[in-house]
Amino acid sequence: MLVEGKRSLMEEDIPTISKFLGGISVTVAILLTTVSFLWHVPLLDILTLDVSLFIAGIPVALPTVTSLIISIGVVGLTAKNVIVRRLSSLEELANVTLLLSDKTGTLTENTIAVERVITYSGDEKHNLALAAATVAGDNENPIDRAVLTAAKAESTETFERTQFILADSSRKRATATLTITGKAHTVAFGASQVVEALCTLSSQDKKRFAADVAEAAENGYRVLALAEVVGDKEKAMTLVALLLLSDTIRPESSLVISFLQKHGIATKMVIGDNEAITTRAARVLQLVGPVIRRADFATEAGWNDIKKRFDAIGGFAEILPEDKYRLVQFARTKACVSVTGDGVNDLPAVKAASVGIAVKNAVDALKGAADIVLLTDGITVIRDAVIEARKIFQRLYNYSVYRISESFRVIITVAVLGLLYGDYPLTPVQLILLALLNDLPIIALAVDRVRVPEMPAKINVRARFLLSSLFGLAGIMNSLMLFFIAVYWWHLPWGELQTMSFLKLTVSGHMLIYVAHTDEPWYKFFPSRMVMVATIGTQLIVTAMAATGVLTSQLSWPFIIFVWLWSFFWMQISELMKHLQRAVRSRYANFFEGATEAVLEAE
Numbered sequence: 001m002l003v004e005g006k007r008s009l010m011e012e013d014i015p016t017i018s019k020f021l022g023g024i025s026v027t028v029a030i031l032l033t034t035v036s037f038l039w040h041v042p043l044l045d046i047l048t049l050d051v052s053l054f055i056a057g058i059p060v061a062l063p064t065v066t067s068l069i070i071s072i073g074v075v076g077l078t079a080k081n082v083i084v085r086r087l088s089s090l091e092e093l094a095n096v097t098l099l100l101s102d103k104t105g106t107l108t109e110n111t112i113a114v115e116r117v118i119t120y121s122g123d124e125k126h127n128l129a130l131a132a133a134t135v136a137g138d139n140e141n142p143i144d145r146a147v148l149t150a151a152k153a154e155s156t157e158t159f160e161r162t163q164f165i166l167a168d169s170s171r172k173r174a175t176a177t178l179t180i181t182g183k184a185h186t187v188a189f190g191a192s193q194v195v196e197a198l199c200t201l202s203s204q205d206k207k208r209f210a211a212d213v214a215e216a217a218e219n220g221y222r223v224l225a226l227a228e229v230v231g232d233k234e235k236a237m238t239l240v241a242l243l244l245l246s247d248t249i250r251p252e253s254s255l256v257i258s259f260l261q262k263h264g265i266a267t268k269m270v271i272g273d274n275e276a277i278t279t280r281a282a283r284v285l286q287l288v289g290p291v292i293r294r295a296d297f298a299t300e301a302g303w304n305d306i307k308k309r310f311d312a313i314g315g316f317a318e319i320l321p322e323d324k325y326r327l328v329q330f331a332r333t334k335a336c337v338s339v340t341g342d343g344v345n346d347l348p349a350v351k352a353a354s355v356g357i358a359v360k361n362a363v364d365a366l367k368g369a370a371d372i373v374l375l376t377d378g379i380t381v382i383r384d385a386v387i388e389a390r391k392i393f394q395r396l397y398n399y400s401v402y403r404i405s406e407s408f409r410v411i412i413t414v415a416v417l418g419l420l421y422g423d424y425p426l427t428p429v430q431l432i433l434l435a436l437l438n439d440l441p442i443i444a445l446a447v448d449r450v451r452v453p454e455m456p457a458k459i460n461v462r463a464r465f466l467l468s469s470l471f472g473l474a475g476i477m478n479s480l481m482l483f484f485i486a487v488y489w490w491h492l493p494w495g496e497l498q499t500m501s502f503l504k505l506t507v508s509g510h511m512l513i514y515v516a517h518t519d520e521p522w523y524k525f526f527p528s529r530m531v532m533v534a535t536i537g538t539q540l541i542v543t544a545m546a547a548t549g550v551l552t553s554q555l556s557w558p559f560i561i562f563v564w565l566w567s568f569f570w571m572q573i574s575e576l577m578k579h580l581q582r583a584v585r586s587r588y589a590n591f592f593e594g595a596t597e598a599v600l601e602a603e
Contacts, residue, residue: 016461017062017400021407028415035419051428065399069446073392080384081375089371093355093385094393095456096265098335100328100349103271103281104142106340106359106379108247112142114150115221118212118242120205121228125155127241131226133159134176134189136166142361143224146245163232169272169321169345177232188227188234192242193274193318195225199239209239216244217276220284254285256379261288264455265386266335269315270324278317289314294323310334321345328352336456340382341366357382387452394450397459399442402516404468406438406509409475413505416476417483423494425483425501429551434505437538441510444534448517448527463585470577471512478570479504482563495553499546500563503555506542508567510535515574522575 036046070091074084084090101107117124132151135144162184163177173190188195192213201209216223221244227237257267267287271278279291289312297303306313307330316327324339325348331337332354339346339353342362350356351369358370360377367373374381410431417425426434479501486492486500513535518525526532543564546555 017404021404021411024408024411028411032415032418062400062403065442065446066396068443069395069399070392072446073388077385077388080381082381082385083373083375084371085373086371089355090385090389090392091396092336093338093372093389094453095336095458096338096355096386096389097456098331098337099260099265099267099382100270100324100331100337100339100353101267101379102340102342102346102359103269103273104247104342104361106377107253107269107281107285108249109377112146112222112245112247114146114243115246116244117150118216118244120209120239120241122240124241126157127226128243129155129157129159130178130187130228130240131189131224131243133161133178134164134174134187134226136174142247143245147243150243169343172272175234183230184232186229186232186234186237187240188225188237190224191272191274191318192223192225195227195237196239198234198237199227200236201239205239209242212242213274214276216242217274217280220249220277220280221246222273222277249281249284250378253379256383257285257287259383260386263386266311268313270319270327270339271315271317272319273317275317278315282314287314288312291315291317294318294320297323321348324349325352338382341370390452390456391450394453395445395448397464398448398450398517399445401464401468401471402445402513403442404465405471405475405512405516408468408472409479409509410434410505412472412476413479413501416480425479425498426505427498427552430498430502433551434502434509437506437542438509440538441513441531441534444528444531445513445517448531449525451518451520451525462591463581466584467578467581470581471516471574474570474574474577475508475512478508478566478573482566486559490559492559493553496555496559499552499555500559502552503542503546503560504563504567507539507564508570510539511567511571512574515571515578519578522571 033046067087070087073090074087077084077090104112114128117127119127128147128151131147132155135141135147137144137148159178159180161176161178165171165175167174167190171190172194173188176187176189178185178187188198192209196209213223224243224245226240226243228240229235229237260267268289269278269282269285269287269291271281273281275291275293282289282291292306292313292315294317295302297306310330311334316323319327321343324341324346328337328339328349329352332352336354338355338357339349340357340359341347341350342359344363344365346362346366347369350358350366355372356370358367358373360374362370362373372385414424414426414431417423482504483497483501486497492500513531514522514527517527517531527535543560544550545552546560547557548554
């Protein structure tokens with residue numbers, strides 16, 4: 001089931017393109033209709049031309065091609081164990097500049113084991129049995145599974161459990177009432193700092209406890225504390241033991257985080273572990289900046305200070321679900337945010353993010369609300385999703401540039417020649433055929449080769465309009481010049497003029513795809529094989545129509561060859577338009593607010 005409701009950048013951009021081209025088409029249609037009435041053109045001919053102009057000029061295939069491009073990207077990610085529940089979230093991921101990541105299963109191996117038991121009271125076997133009595137026992141939680149496995153290996157002791165409160169993100173501990181030697185005992189098992197607060201400790205025990213926790217954290221262990229008291233109240237408890245659990249950081253995690261940072265995506269850990277464990281993990285992962293505890297922003301003054309230093313912070317420790325949600329809300333005022341989560345308490349934060357990601361071991365409720373669901377552990381798959389998202393965005397951007405310039409070229413050429421000659425360079429049938437033949441290579445653009453932007457993708461509307469306009473103007477110039485040559489030099493009949501215009505608009509238009517799909521010179525980075533087959537195939541179809549006179553007036557081969565050579569020459573002029581656009585953007589950088597993106601890979 002797909003998630004709806006969020007609109008991506010391109011989804012918001014599609015109506016803008018459609019309105020722009022639709023406005024031009026309507027304006028030209030009104031102008032030509034008025035002039036045609038003055039020239040006493042039959043009403044049916046006028047209406048036919050108007051409808052043909054709308055079909056050729058308005059990008060009716062734009063939403064379809066957009067969905068197709070995104071859907072093909074989704075299929076590619078499925079093979080990499082990523083389920084995309086909101087199609088446009090991949091495009092949004094292309095614009096993400098901040099990843100707020102959990103740790104277990106994402107940055108670590110998620111193969112937790114009890115490595116050591118530090119005993120304060122009783123013996124190790126008895127204490128492991130106590131800990132095992134305070135876990136759910138369903139083997140789905142990796143920590144519960146690790147405790148049960150250790151207890152089973154070391155102890156055969158069991159207890160009758162009369163009451164049980166499951167651990168959650170808020171309490172950070174499980175509590176069980178057990179019957180031991182005929183008496184009720186309350187046992188708490190959970191985060192060390194939480195359980196410590198329930199215990200009565202001497203100053204010496206407090207020092208030992210702090211030293212043990214600090215040493216364990218420094219060595220990369222997650223520390224859980226176990227406390228016990230006779231009775232059914234969690235008060236004045238006796239500290240029983242510390243269980244040291246290991247969850248090794250994945251060897252690829254630091255490389256992926258480095259990759260993300262290099263390519264414009266800052267990464268911050270947002271986890272419930274204590275400060276020492278979080279700091280060590282941040283150091284291993286080479287996260288830039290200090291680790292901040294929840295207590296550091298619990299007050300309004302502390303929170304205001306965190307907001308000022310947010311960009312420089314590497315991670316947040318001892319975080320509760322409501323804190324994670326608060327961080328996401330603030331981060332969205334500064335960046336496009338992606339958030340990972342696994343528990344039901346992560347729901348508000350994941351739903352509030354620009355792109356919410358459910359990790360492999362996430363609960364079903366979170367998977368149902370997330371935009372993207374990961375089917376494997378680790379952060380590498382997030383990198384794959386980012387690359388695919390930027391490919392999708394680049395294909396959409398290239399397509400929009402081509403679509404705007406083509407519609408602009410056709411509409412203005414028809415309008416100018418119609419006003420000058422009182423007749424039109426294309427018949428209504430040719431206009432419709434031109435629109436249909438353009439759709440074939442346009443659809444093939446869904447699998448086109450692209451250079452992936454190194455930095456997060458952004459729609460620079462002004463720069464795109466400038467490039468599209470320059471391509472369009474080059475197309476208008478070469479269309480008009482060829483038409484004038486055919487009229488005043490070759491003196492072709494009007495039917496052959498229309499055939500020549502039809503052939504030229506198709507051939508040169510599809511050559512423009514080679515120019516528009518890359519920032520490099522077109523001959524250094526060709527489109528995909530499918531795009532090349534589609535463009536060459538449609539060009540040959542139109543050439544055959546012109547040569548045989550099917551649905552057109554027949555055109556001799558010398559003129560057909562000249563049109564091909566003319567189109568290829570103007571293809572190089574269109575190539576120069578890219579250089580002109582970059583020069584203008586550089587000259588007026590403040591106006592365009594951006595620069596040409598770098599490249600991270602080509603596929």
